[in-house]
Amino acid sequence: xxxxxEYRDPAAARYLLxxxxxxxDAPQRIMEICGGHTHSIxxxxxxQVLPEAIKFVHGPGCPVCVxxxxxxxxxxxxxxxxxxxxxxxxxxxxxxxxSSSLLQEKAKGAHxxxxxxxxxxxxxxxxxxxxxxxxxxxGFETTIPANGFSVxxxxxxxxxxxxxxxxxxxxxxxxxxxxxxxxxRIDAFLGPxxxxxxxxxxxxxxxxxxxxxxxxxxxxxxxxxxxSLFMILKQRREGRCExxxxxxRAVTKYGNPRAQDVxxxxxxxxxxxxxxxxxxxxxxxxxRKELRAFDAYYKFHDWMPLPRPEEPCECICGEITRGVKExxxxxxxxxxxxxxxxxxxxxxxxxxxxxxxxxxxHVTIQTGGARD
Amino acid sequence: xxxxxxxxVLDIDGSTALVDMAGVKRRICIDLLDEVHPGDYxxxxxxxxxxxxxxxxxxxxxxxxRACFQEDLHAAAAPSTE
Numbered sequence: 001x002x003x004x005x006e007y008r009d010p011a012a013a014r015y016l017l018x019x020x021x022x023x024x025d026a027p028q029r030i031m032e033i034c035g036g037h038t039h040s041i042x043x044x045x046x047x048q049v050l051p052e053a054i055k056f057v058h059g060p061g062c063p064v065c066v067x068x069x070x071x072x073x074x075x076x077x078x079x080x081x082x083x084x085x086x087x088x089x090x091x092x093x094x095x096x097x098x099s100s101s102l103l104q105e106k107a108k109g110a111h112x113x114x115x116x117x118x119x120x121x122x123x124x125x126x127x128x129x130x131x132x133x134x135x136x137x138x139g140f141e142t143t144i145p146a147n148g149f150s151v152x153x154x155x156x157x158x159x160x161x162x163x164x165x166x167x168x169x170x171x172x173x174x175x176x177x178x179x180x181x182x183x184x185r186i187d188a189f190l191g192p193x194x195x196x197x198x199x200x201x202x203x204x205x206x207x208x209x210x211x212x213x214x215x216x217x218x219x220x221x222x223x224x225x226x227x228s229l230f231m232i233l234k235q236r237r238e239g240r241c242e243x244x245x246x247x248x249r250a251v252t253k254y255g256n257p258r259a260q261d262v263x264x265x266x267x268x269x270x271x272x273x274x275x276x277x278x279x280x281x282x283x284x285x286x287x288r289k290e291l292r293a294f295d296a297y298y299k300f301h302d303w304m305p306l307p308r309p310e311e312p313c314e315c316i317c318g319e320i321t322r323g324v325k326e327x328x329x330x331x332x333x334x335x336x337x338x339x340x341x342x343x344x345x346x347x348x349x350x351x352x353x354x355x356x357x358x359x360x361x362h363v364t365i366q367t368g369g370a371r372d
Numbered sequence: 373x374x375x376x377x378x379x380x381v382l383d384i385d386g387s388t389a390l391v392d393m394a395g396v397k398r399r400i401c402i403d404l405l406d407e408v409h410p411g412d413y414x415x416x417x418x419x420x421x422x423x424x425x426x427x428x429x430x431x432x433x434x435x436x437x438r439a440c441f442q443e444d445l446h447a448a449a450a451p452s453t454e
Binding site: 012117147 | 375376378380394400401403404405406413415417418419420422423425426427429430433434437438440441444
């Protein structure tokens with residue numbers, strides 16, 4: 001496929017690896033913020049051929065993994081409401097709440113629909129005028145404009161049976177929280193590629209300016225990531241510390257202004273609870289006050305359960321999400337907790353760190369990497 | 373979840389476009405972009421085009437990388453003068 005295969009060329013990979021080995025003269029802890037990068041790194045098996053001094057620290061960039069249990073419980077409570085359809089992205093239905101999941105509710109007869117696009121949720125509301133359609137919408141900056149657009153469309157169509165249960169999270173505030181955490185040590189960042197197509201590279205300039213760590217915004221193919229590592233090491237070697245864009249075929253300095261306008265029109269910043277991390281000021285986006293008719297939290301406030309913020313005790317998802325621990329340090333990894341029967345959110349999402357480790361644990365140099 | 377896939381725009385109809393994503397044809401929303409033309413490659417995420425892929429930028433950076441490692445290969449293959 002064009003714009004994919006070119007970035008998997010073995011000869012270029014070998015060249016980049018050689019350059020990385022030449023440049024790497026000290027231990028480097030590099031956080032990849034995005035779950036998509038985690039997946040690509042583990043799938044390609046690149047850690048086996050990189051210098052031992054380079055250590056990837058897996059970041060909090062999986063929206064499914066950071067959605068708090070209390071929010072899952074709210075979606076489940078609404079799924080139990082009569083004449084209510086819950087529309088959500090595929091990964092969300094298996095995330096365990098405090099006592100059930102949307103998939104379990106579906107098995108018991110709840111109307112839970114998996115949608116590919118936010119506009120599919122709007123279509124459900126048009127096609128089912130006698131039901132309430134609640135779009136359980138999660139996402140980072142990549143997904144927020146698309147999700148927000150569904151509210152604009154529903155408003156244009158004059159729909160009164162469409163609402164959104166929103167759990168939208170932002171990258172810069174959580175990076176600040178990670179950098180301010182004394183338990184986390186990071187030397188540089190692999191910046192999130194698709195988040196940056198929307199917000200632009202300008203959103204991360206505070207990282208070199210205030211925290212003196214290099215950032216390279218990377219594409220998702222193996223050679224994209226290798227080239228980004230090379231660029232990080234080159235910055236170190238040359239004594240530079242700045243935001244650079246390796247994924248220049250899709251990322252500009254200012255991002256996508258039209259998508260940013262949709263976000264501003266629909267959402268406003270709020271304090272947000274992150275599963276495993278805690279509350280962070282202005283790190284989430286909620287529907288604006290004037291759009292509360294579309295906000296399921298207010299529309300169905302009487303149905304909202306009291307929060308029971310309990311993690312299953314044997315799960316260390318929180319520490320994994322913060323980059324403090326690795327999946328193999330969890331006693332439940334691959335035994336009590338598997339993608340089929342996940343205990344914690346990191347095992348649910350295809351981009352969750354535990355799911356990536358589980359799926360690709362047999363990938364070795366001998367097997368030549370994972371096949372699609 | 374922030375997975376976005378490159379797709380070729382085949383046809384445009386108002387605020388939607390028919391795209392080819394590695395052989396799968398799908399109609400997507402193009403309202404998040406100012407201008408899209410058939411033949412453009414876009415990044416598709418949850419049914420929306422997020423950004424047009426800059427083909428010239430992609431070509432230039434790939435060529436730069438290729439030039440680097442070909443130079444390196446030639447240097448390695450050249451007989452040593454020492």
